[in-house]
Structures are given as structure tokens and as C-alpha cells.
Amino acid sequence: MNEPVPVRRVGDNTLRTLTVPVVFVPGVMGSRLELGDVRWDPDSPMHMLRHWVVASAETTRRQLSLATDGRVMDTADDDVPPDRLPRGWGGVAWGFYGQFLQYLEAQRFGSVTTPVYAVGYDWRQDNRTSGRAVATRIGEILQEQNAKRFILVSHSMGGLVTRAMLKQDAGLAAKAMGVVHIAQPALGAAVFYRRMFTGARAGPDGGLKAAPFRNILGTSRASFQTILSAVPGAMQLMVTPQYRDTGGKAWMSITPFEAPARREVEVGWGTYLEADSPPGILAAQGQRHALSPARDQDMRARIEDARSFHEWLGAYKHDNTWAIYGDGLETDMGVGFELPPRSSHDLRLMMPFGGGFGGPPPPPTYVAERSDGKRFVYSDPDPADRGLVLVRRAEGDGTVPAPSAQALFPGQAHAVAEHVTDYEEKRQFRVTGGGAVHDAICHHPECERCLVDIMRHVLGGPTR
Amino acid sequence: MELRVIDHVGFEAPAGLEDATRWVFGDESRPEAVTVELEAPAGRATPAPEVIAEVRESITAMAPSGEILDEGETVLDGRRARYLAYAVASDDAPAVGMVVVANLAGGDHVKLHMQVSEREELGTRFGPTLASVNLRGGPAPVPAGPGYRREWAGPIGLDVPQELRGPRSHLFMDADDRVRLGVTVRPPGAPPFDLDVALRRDAAQAELRERQEQAWSWGRWVRYVTRGIDPPHREQAVVRASLTVTVAAATDERPAVVREVEIQGTATPERVTALYPAFDALLASIRPLPAAGPSGGGT
Numbered sequence: 001m002n003e004p005v006p007v008r009r010v011g012d013n014t015l016r017t018l019t020v021p022v023v024f025v026p027g028v029m030g031s032r033l034e035l036g037d038v039r040w041d042p043d044s045p046m047h048m049l050r051h052w053v054v055a056s057a058e059t060t061r062r063q064l065s066l067a068t069d070g071r072v073m074d075t076a077d078d079d080v081p082p083d084r085l086p087r088g089w090g091g092v093a094w095g096f097y098g099q100f101l102q103y104l105e106a107q108r109f110g111s112v113t114t115p116v117y118a119v120g121y122d123w124r125q126d127n128r129t130s131g132r133a134v135a136t137r138i139g140e141i142l143q144e145q146n147a148k149r150f151i152l153v154s155h156s157m158g159g160l161v162t163r164a165m166l167k168q169d170a171g172l173a174a175k176a177m178g179v180v181h182i183a184q185p186a187l188g189a190a191v192f193y194r195r196m197f198t199g200a201r202a203g204p205d206g207g208l209k210a211a212p213f214r215n216i217l218g219t220s221r222a223s224f225q226t227i228l229s230a231v232p233g234a235m236q237l238m239v240t241p242q243y244r245d246t247g248g249k250a251w252m253s254i255t256p257f258e259a260p261a262r263r264e265v266e267v268g269w270g271t272y273l274e275a276d277s278p279p280g281i282l283a284a285q286g287q288r289h290a291l292s293p294a295r296d297q298d299m300r301a302r303i304e305d306a307r308s309f310h311e312w313l314g315a316y317k318h319d320n321t322w323a324i325y326g327d328g329l330e331t332d333m334g335v336g337f338e339l340p341p342r343s344s345h346d347l348r349l350m351m352p353f354g355g356g357f358g359g360p361p362p363p364p365t366y367v368a369e370r371s372d373g374k375r376f377v378y379s380d381p382d383p384a385d386r387g388l389v390l391v392r393r394a395e396g397d398g399t400v401p402a403p404s405a406q407a408l409f410p411g412q413a414h415a416v417a418e419h420v421t422d423y424e425e426k427r428q429f430r431v432t433g434g435g436a437v438h439d440a441i442c443h444h445p446e447c448e449r450c451l452v453d454i455m456r457h458v459l460g461g462p463t464r
Numbered sequence: 465m466e467l468r469v470i471d472h473v474g475f476e477a478p479a480g481l482e483d484a485t486r487w488v489f490g491d492e493s494r495p496e497a498v499t500v501e502l503e504a505p506a507g508r509a510t511p512a513p514e515v516i517a518e519v520r521e522s523i524t525a526m527a528p529s530g531e532i533l534d535e536g537e538t539v540l541d542g543r544r545a546r547y548l549a550y551a552v553a554s555d556d557a558p559a560v561g562m563v564v565v566a567n568l569a570g571g572d573h574v575k576l577h578m579q580v581s582e583r584e585e586l587g588t589r590f591g592p593t594l595a596s597v598n599l600r601g602g603p604a605p606v607p608a609g610p611g612y613r614r615e616w617a618g619p620i621g622l623d624v625p626q627e628l629r630g631p632r633s634h635l636f637m638d639a640d641d642r643v644r645l646g647v648t649v650r651p652p653g654a655p656p657f658d659l660d661v662a663l664r665r666d667a668a669q670a671e672l673r674e675r676q677e678q679a680w681s682w683g684r685w686v687r688y689v690t691r692g693i694d695p696p697h698r699e700q701a702v703v704r705a706s707l708t709v710t711v712a713a714a715t716d717e718r719p720a721v722v723r724e725v726e727i728q729g730t731a732t733p734e735r736v737t738a739l740y741p742a743f744d745a746l747l748a749s750i751r752p753l754p755a756a757g758p759s760g761g762g763t
Contacts, residue, residue, distance in 0.1 A: 067730040219521040294640035
């Protein structure tokens, strides 16, 4: 049981309220940043269109490069209450987190005051670097509030940042009364690997419109990789070697055309850099989707950074940690590859239909028949997806597969229940339904209820 | 040497580095903007239809309520070009835009993006701009007329509405983006660039080594190497300068008019030998140009 917050009496009956700041740390791309003369500002559609959506991948990469100074914004438009700006509310995307912050702020915990702070961070940086920046800010917050302890709430990649922070700073970790990670991709997200081959697609990534401008990371293999080559923080969302699909199964499989036996791949960090792609992510120089040598080199460095980060972080978590994750939504759980033939001799050109009425001719289509009798149709002999087959099931929050989100407390998937939950035993909670979608889960009613219940528990009061 | 001007501050584009400026005419206070983007890295020669397809995909997948209004072929300075018009509904700031892409003589593409708030304004405001484009930087084939001024975006000349200010930052880099050097002129009245804040921020993220600095009456520079705190401890050379350039001397009636200028550069350790001389040359070339045109970019 956590130690309750001592309530000090002054005189006979006067209660002096104690202050325990609640610090919220957002996910990747959820912090509004000034990057030289542009901004990463999902709250400004006009700015995002002008500087990001219509820009080329190379321009996006240059703008995101760490060679450009980054600073979390401290101003906001009229939606953000002005008196909340000193608490960092302008530093996080209001469209994603505004409702959630207001909900948290409206909660009351008896005699304990819980001012809600948002701590944005430069999500381009290595998550250890971001962790140190968040630690500095929390130190300032404790001083501002004359508080000794705080409660930490993270969303998505904010979980990696805050775990890195707490692991690096034992003094600060000792002041954390409770840590709640929401939708943390603790072992990465398979969708991230998949986009290394497909980019963000309107089909399987169709949920993007629910979180506009959140995923401006390239819509093709080369553009996604080009942009990610500049962003160590985001690259740390890559699937780690500890990730397994549901039931402990391998999450990647490859079936070569020439010898059509499905081979499960045991993925390590080195796998991503293998010369054969897949499983390597980089197309060989000279191939259609190859990056320039400089960007290829950068991507290798980013994989090395991600390996370094995850090997250092390991399975660390703060002693007073809880996790809430979303489930039941169609999510990339892994990938399969039905590789196209290595030799063009195995491809047969199919005569295209259409195009006879003045329109452009349709692209050539090729057919190949595998020795196991399976027939494949290609619109291009060197398709971008290398025969990628989506492995998607309703076992995650649309972005993070449940086995990754559950990794801090393997096997725990408790339903949210008011009044009766023993939060010392039960550490991990599963919420479902459309509202559990990754980008919106923070203000899912069950998530909010669960979070507030945990906070009551941490603060030593009744759960309701 | 190519002379650049930003708001009465002149400087010479660093020799040996490519121009990587993103030419945005317009600022955040206005819904209108014209952006010119040149193919980068140079030499890829991406066909215009591919560039348009990428834009279409981005708007379709990323923008809330994004809608493609029209798409087809047009002509830009006598060259075949592709265009795409879009609308994005938003309570706060609805946007309508058109992207025009043409491949230049060498194969690389240029992309023009025009943005307004109302659909009807697209043709009236930017039709004259499109007609005025000269892809080789010469005079306008069809001048846009009153209310527009001639501007340059790298090698391209175009007429833009008078109200749209040019970029206040110019960026130069080598082909691999291992060396970067940028110049920013702050808006009139803005405080000087605070080198110490930047130094503190860098020091919070990395170990600073080999620091050198120099100060004089109207400026100061500092150069150092950052070494990452975390493995694999990546290193980077950094140069920063903060300058106060007097563009009009004080008179009895008014104080001196100054512009605050920032120079920032980075290089990987193996390219530091390219960064320092380029920085020195750029710094030496900074000078006031009181007779230059109105505020904004210009070459």
C-alpha cells in the first residue's frame, strides 16, 4: 500500500492543503515545437498544410533535423485557458489532449490539491535526452508549487520518455507517488516496421484523420524512411527483439517465391540492417526505393540509437507504476512477406484492358505463379511493399498491439471496475471500444475513470 | 559571390554549399502564402506526376476533411506542368490551395504551392503569379501588374502579392546535409538572439567541448563541439553568432534602426573543415544595405 499523503493540521481544526502536482507527458508529435522558422503545431491546420503536408519528404526531414534548434511552445490560441499557459498546457497539442487535461483539472482529491501540468518535450531527440528535459521541468514544478511529490501520467511514447527519466534520476523517482502509463508501446509497434515498406497509407492507416496531422511521416517507403532518418526519438518506437505476437508467436514471416515455405523470422536489432530486404528495412543501393547514401547511413545510425536506448532501458519501470491500454481494435500485429520472384523470367505480362478512350493507359500488370500453385498479380515488377501482407487483428488500440502495451505487467489485463479494484495487486487495465483508439484513449471514459481511481489510491483516499 | 538580402541586411551565399532555403512568401498572420520548393536533393529528377501523387496521398491521408477539388495539366513558363487543387475544411482556418509542379530543363522539379482562405480567391490572387513565373529567373513573361512585386526563389523569378513577405531565414547545406549554415534576420523590434540561452540548451543535451568565442562591438560568435551524453556519444560541431546590424544610423529625430541577425551552423566532425571557413566568410559578408527593397527576402 502506498503511504497516504500526510494531512497537516494547523491549530485545532484547520486543514492545510497539500499540493501534489499531476504531470502529464504526451506522446510522439503531441508536443508543439518551434523549429527555427517553422512550427510543429497540430493545432494550426493552416500552418501544418503550408509547411508539412504539402512539403516533400526531404523538406520535412530538413525541418525535423536535430541541426535545427527545437523549443517547446509556450503560447497557444484562445482554446487554451490563459491561466493554464504557465502550466505548460500550450506546449501540447490541444486538439489531442485539451479535453483530457481539463478533465484531470476538474477532479478533486479531498484536501490534496492536484494542479495539472503538461510537459511537452522535443520528441525528435533520443528519449533519454527528452527524459532529462522533462526531469528538469518537474524539478521546477515542484519548486513552484512548494511540493515534495508528484504524480506522473504519460501517453504513448511519453511512457518511454518518463521511464527513461525515472531510470536516470533516482532522486526524482523517489518523489513520484505514482506513475500511470497510457497506451505505451513498451516493445514498439509493428505498424512502424510496416510503414518502412508502405509508408502511411490511407487504407490501413485510415485512422489518421481521427488525429489530423499527427502522422506526417511520409506516405511511401522512401519518404517514411527519409523523414525518420532525422528523428532518433520516433525511431525508438521500432519493434524491439522482446516483442512477440499474441501467444508468443514470431511477428514476422517471409515466404520466398522460389522456395515457398513460410519462414518465421526471429527479429533482433541486426535484422533491420540485413542486406536482404525484407527483413532488412533498407533497399540496396541502386534499387528503386533505395535512400541516398547519406540517408541510408543516417537510418543505420537511428537503428543503432534505438538499439542503444532499448538495451539500456530494458524492462525498467518505477515501483509505483500502473498501465492502461486499449484493445479490441484492428491493429498491425506483425507482418508477412510473400516475396516477388527474384528473376523477371518468372513474370508474365498481362495485356492491360482499358485506356482506349483517350485516357492514359493503365500500368502494366504482371502475373507470376509459384511452385505451390499460388498466383500473384503485380502492378509493377518491383513493388514497394515487397509482397508485404498485412497481419492485422483486433488486438490493440489501432496503433500499439496489446502484447507491446501489456509488456510492463505481462499477463495482466484487468477490466476497469470502480470501487472494488485493489490497485496494489492489479497494475494493468484494458479498455475497449471505439474510444480506446490510440490517439484518443486518454479521454476514453473508462481510461479517465481508471486513472482517477488510481490517483485516489495513490493519494491515500477512498477510490470513490 | 551571390548577394542575398533579407530586410536590409546583405550577405553572400556561402561558396560550396547548396541553397536549401524554403521560399515561403507570407506569414502566419495571413491565410495567403506562396511557397516555392525546389527538388532536393538535386539530381533526382522526380517526374511531376509523381510529386503530385505524393501531395494527393498526403492530403488524403493526413488532412482533416481534406478534399481534392481538381487535378490536371497546365503550363508554367512554357513548360508542361501538373496541378492539383485542394480544400481543407476547418472551423478556425479553412484553407484552399493549389500545387503546381513542373520539371525544369535539367529534369529536377519545382513545386509552387499557393494557399488562400476562399476558393474564389485562388485564381484572382495567384493566377497573375503563375503567369509571371520565369523558371530561369528572368523578367516575367506576363507581369502581374500593380499590387505585386518581383521576387526570386533561388533561380526562379515570380511576382508575389505586395503584402506577402519573403522568408527571413536562408539555409545552405552540402549535398549530404553534413554541413549546414543558416542566416536569420529577426523582425524589426525583435530582441537580439540570445547566444547564452542556446548554449544552455545545448549544454543540457550534450557535453560541450573545445569552446571558442569572440565578441566585438556589434556581435559575438561561439563555436564548440557537442558530444552526446548517451551512447553512442555522437559528436557535432556547432557555430553560432548573434549580430546587431545598424541599417540606418541614428539622427536627431530617431534612434538608429537595427536588425538582429543570427547565424547558426552545424557539421559532423569530419566536415568541420568545411563549416568553419564557410562560417567565417559568411560572417565577414554581413553588411547593411539601407537602399535595398522592402522588407522580406530578395536576391
